[in-house]
Amino acid sequence: MAVIAMKCPEYKVTVVDVNASRIDAWQTDDLPIYEPGLLEVVKAARGRNLFFSTDIKAAIRESEIIFVSVNTPTKTFGEGAGKAADLQYWEKVAREILQESTASKVVIEKSTLPVRTASTMESILNANSRGIHFEVVSNPEFLAEGTAVKDLLEPDRVLIGAQQTEAGDAACREVVDIYAHWVPRGRILTTNVWSSELSKLVANAFLAQRISSINSISALCERTDASVAEVARVIGADSRLGARFLNASVGFGGSCFKKDILNLVYICESYGLNEVARYWESVLQMNDYQETRFVRAMVRGMFNTIVGKRIALFGFAFKADTGDTRETPALYISRMLLEERARLVITDPKALGNAKADLADALDRVELVEDPYEAAAGAHAVAVVTEWALYRELDWGKIYDSMEKPAFVFDGRNILEHRRLFDMGFNVYPIGMPAMKHFSI
Numbered sequence: 001m002a003v004i005a006m007k008c009p010e011y012k013v014t015v016v017d018v019n020a021s022r023i024d025a026w027q028t029d030d031l032p033i034y035e036p037g038l039l040e041v042v043k044a045a046r047g048r049n050l051f052f053s054t055d056i057k058a059a060i061r062e063s064e065i066i067f068v069s070v071n072t073p074t075k076t077f078g079e080g081a082g083k084a085a086d087l088q089y090w091e092k093v094a095r096e097i098l099q100e101s102t103a104s105k106v107v108i109e110k111s112t113l114p115v116r117t118a119s120t121m122e123s124i125l126n127a128n129s130r131g132i133h134f135e136v137v138s139n140p141e142f143l144a145e146g147t148a149v150k151d152l153l154e155p156d157r158v159l160i161g162a163q164q165t166e167a168g169d170a171a172c173r174e175v176v177d178i179y180a181h182w183v184p185r186g187r188i189l190t191t192n193v194w195s196s197e198l199s200k201l202v203a204n205a206f207l208a209q210r211i212s213s214i215n216s217i218s219a220l221c222e223r224t225d226a227s228v229a230e231v232a233r234v235i236g237a238d239s240r241l242g243a244r245f246l247n248a249s250v251g252f253g254g255s256c257f258k259k260d261i262l263n264l265v266y267i268c269e270s271y272g273l274n275e276v277a278r279y280w281e282s283v284l285q286m287n288d289y290q291e292t293r294f295v296r297a298m299v300r301g302m303f304n305t306i307v308g309k310r311i312a313l314f315g316f317a318f319k320a321d322t323g324d325t326r327e328t329p330a331l332y333i334s335r336m337l338l339e340e341r342a343r344l345v346i347t348d349p350k351a352l353g354n355a356k357a358d359l360a361d362a363l364d365r366v367e368l369v370e371d372p373y374e375a376a377a378g379a380h381a382v383a384v385v386t387e388w389a390l391y392r393e394l395d396w397g398k399i400y401d402s403m404e405k406p407a408f409v410f411d412g413r414n415i416l417e418h419r420r421l422f423d424m425g426f427n428v429y430p431i432g433m434p435a436m437k438h439f440s441i
């Protein structure tokens with residue numbers, strides 16, 4: 001919304017949320033989320049045509065176009081628990097829009113929603129006897145956290161799905177007009193509503209599948225003399241495959257991939273497409289395997305016991321350049337290491353606040369420190385879990401000197417210079433490449 005406000009000065013954009021502390025924070029320079037470049041965008045429009053408020057009712061009444069971007073987490077109860085999307089927040093908003101509106105509006109699904117949600121929402125919204133018409137348009141968001149501003153300013157594509165009726169076409173044009181302020185027309189794709197809803201789920205499923213595919217190969221590389229980095233370079237040179245998203249790692253996290261695949265699996269199951277459901281489910285299974293495998297390699301590498309050993313986790317965010325820790329592999333890894341009775345010290349430039357909340361029940365066994373050197377001092381092992389660029393730039397000689405010996409590095413993101421660390425004295429365990437050890441067991 002901040003980017004829309006910045007690029008479309010003649011539109012008045014009001015962001016509303018039930019969470020008052022988030023709305024307060026949006027009005028300061030200490031934004032509620034960390035995203036490179038976002039503060040500048042917000043500042044360019046805030047107070048001009050970008051406003052933040054908790055008065056949801058007034059914003060509904062005043063607006064002609066409403067983007068609904070509420071959370072759509074995985075359902076944790078009842079039918080479809082653990083898989084289906086929980087649509088209670090979305091439906092609540094739809095009912096509020098219905099109640100407060102005094103004129104017809106375009107309602108945009110910005111949240112990621114299961115296929116056919118728009119028609120459900122239209123049924124709710126158009127169940128009024130006041131002659132008000134609501135046109136529901138799907139406009140899924142493809143930004144990635146950490147590069148959100150760049151992705152919004154230069155999107156590969158914007159997707160708008162509308163009903164193929166006169167009113168649907170008109171609503172679609174209204175949404176196209178917004179994005180056309182800065183996105184070339186050729187990158188604004190229009191489809192029917194269901195294709196649009198499904199495309200968002202499928203895009204995330206394909207991205208996650210690519211990570212699981214390379215991660216599955218990383219396991220094989222570790223058993224052979226192959227290097228997953230070399231395999232990725234070779235297959236990525238094939239223009240049909242492309243080079244991006246081929247980094248083997250501890251696995252994917254974030255609030256979207258897992259939830260959207262579970263949702264896709266649930267939808268396939270509900271149409272009786274069990275083979276299709278199992279196929280996509282395996283992408284998640286491979287991700288769990290990769291996280292577990294990483295911890296197993298740590299325990300095995302450190303002589304089959306890590307009881308009482310101090311282990312420094314470098315990074316807790318689910319990826320670099322964000323403070324978001326939802327579904328972060330770091331949390332699963334932390335829990336498994338604690339299960340093995342290790343002592344954890346976690347460092348992260350942006351995610352320590354969230355880490356503290358995520359591990360609230362284990363803070364007697366977990367230290368959270370800002371400084372990576374302090375985190376590593378006295379540790380038996382450092383495990384790189386998030387690919388923050390700063391970890392590559394550290395003085396690893398200084399880190400080595402401060403650690404218990406033998407010292408271990410488990411590079412869960414393959415961002416370090418493995419040979420150099422090995423030559424310093426570290427025992428180095430990359431992902432998808434044979435370990436480099438100074439002893440033979």
Ligand SMILES: NC(=O)c1ccc[n+]([C@@H]2O[C@H](COP(=O)([O-])OP(=O)(O)OC[C@H]3O[C@@H](n4cnc5c(N)ncnc54)[C@H](O)[C@@H]3O)[C@@H](O)[C@H]2O)c1
Nearest residue numbers: 016017018019069070071072089092093111112141142145
């Ligand atoms: N985070 C991403 O990178 C990303 C990318 C693409 C799509 N999405 C999708 O966007 C949606 C939102 O994701 P998010 O990460 O921003 O979630 P979030 O939980 O961070 O934000 C959702 C916000 O909606 C507010 N909210 C809930 N009910 C409300 C109501 N009735 N009225 C007003 N506000 C209400 C919450 O207080 C919260 O601040 C999800 O469907 C997600 O799948 C997210």
